[in-house]
Amino acid sequence: MTKRKMSIAKAPKIPVTVLTGFLGSGRSQYLGKTTLLNHILSDNTHGMKFAVIENEFGEIGIDEKILHENVEEEVVEVMNGCICCTVRGDLVVALKKLHKKVKMFDGIIIETTGLADPAPVVQTFFIDDDVKEMYNLDSVITVVDAKHILERLAEEKPEGVENESVEQVCFADRVLLNKTDLVDGKTLDQIETKVKELNPSASIIRCQYSKVDPKELLNIEAFNLKRVLDFEPDFLADDQEHQHDQSVSSVSCRVKGNLNQEMLMRWISRLIEEDGANLYRYKGVLAVKGMAEKFVFQGVGMLFDGAFAAGQKWTEPEEDRENVFVFIGKNLKSEWLKNCFKACLVTNSLRFKVGDRVKANVGEWKDGVVKKVWDEGNAYRIEVNDRKKTNVWAPIDVDEYIRAVN
Incomplete structure (x- = not known):
């Protein structure tokens, strides 16, 4: 009787897509990396279901509040630090945790903070034995901002400090050149030339609003370890470290209550005018007094975009609404x-x-009657005593807008 050797088929590795891009690669609440992620998650053509690992540089997450609300994907947050350093251990834990649900997903998408150097994230898939057996790094996708990328790539850093935008371009298998409508053709050509200098093998896809066919990004088997080792020979060394620019920080706030819309917009306008040059990225989800919808804002430098989000109404009573920025x-x-x-x-x-x-x-001062309080974000709606019964708003409860009748 001959003995047969029994072979055990290994479970197929789960493909992983790493999504990077320096802060501000989008333009408003739905036009950056999170926009691209939304496009992928809501697209029905690829037939795939994903688990998503998100990272925020700061203690408070915003993106989960503006991700497509109808997707069934599982979202795991890795918070309070850069995914490439202080929380990389959490990334490994999250990957191992998700693998227990491997039958539920066709792939993993990791969205890193804009301040992340992709190198340690990519390293994870080659130096951790368990992760190496479970997953296959499919590609690194970098979204760049056509309006600001040349400035970011040329930015001088202190000695020993990495330029994260350069690192993100160098590690990219696909570079999405976003916001192409904001610059001319000559600038786009200059950007592509610079990108090719840093990363000759990367494919460049020009786009607006981060709209790209998911088939060009998923299951493309584009990551090549040899290419990375060619430009960074010590990539897999155990003692690899990097430094962030210590002048860059995050400020976050979470507070219950409702905001006066006029005061909010005045503050934001002043902030952008005076400090816009120092603002890499800002975003928030806010509760405005008298409004049922959430006010969602995002900005890059002096480019600000904010609006009441259609279909995103507060479910909590006014006293329990929570603002985050x-x-x-x-x-x-x-x-x-x-x-x-x-x-x-x-x-x-x-x-x-x-x-x-x-x-x-x-x-000029006109007599009138208060018809409504906290109307569409304004303190008062007043009907003026004229022939047309004109209605006007007093946005703030101060004497400059509304006074008592003597």
């Missing part, structure tokens, strides 16, 4: 930012009630 940039004044934000909260009761006779400032 994160600012990332250079030389940020943490306490000043937090105090200015909190100063926009509605804390006092209004002086007038519906039906009160008042004077309204419409360029």
Whole structure:
């Protein structure tokens, strides 16, 4: 009787896509890396289901609040630090945890913070034996901002400190040149030339609003370890370390309450005008007094975009709504930012009630009657005593807008 050798088939490795891009590769709440992620998750053509690992540079996460709400994917947050250093151990734990649910997913997407050097993230798939057996690194996708990328790539750093945007381009298998509508053709050609100098083998895809066919990004088997070792021979060394620019920090705030819309916009306008050059990225989800929808904002430098998000209404009562924001940039004044934000909260009761006779400032003082309080984010809606019964708003409860009748 002959003995047969029994072979045990190994479970197929799960493909992993790493999504990177320096802070501000998008333009508004739905136009950056998170936008690209949303496109992938909501696209029905690829037929795949993903687990998502997100990372925020800071203590508070925002992106999970603006991810596509109808997706069934599992989202794991790796918080409070750069995924490439202080929380890399958490990344390994998250990957091993997700592998227990391997039958539920066709792939993993890792969205890193904009300040992440991809090298230690990529290393994880080659130096951790368990992760190496479970997963296959399919590709590194880097989203770059056509408006700012040349400036970021040329930025000089202190000795020993890495330029993360350069590292992200160097490690990319695909470079998505986003926001192409904001620059001219000559600038786009200059960007592509610079990208090719740093990474000759990377494919470059020009796009707007991060709209790219997922088939060009998923299951493309583009990552090549030999290419990485060619430009970084010590890539797999155990003692690899990197330094971040210590002048760059994040300021985050989480506070219950409702904001006065006029005061909020005045503060943001002043902040952008005075400190826009130092702001790499800022975003938030806010509760505005008198509005049922969430106010979602994001910005890069002096490019600000904010709006009430259609279909994203608060389910909590007004007193339980929670505002969150994160600012990332250079030389940020943490306490000043937090105090200015909190100063926009509605804390006092209004002086007038519906039906009160008042004077309204419409360029001149006119008699009127309060018709509604906290109407569409404004403290008062007033019906002026004229032939048209004109309705005007007083955005703030101060004498400059509304006064008592003498």
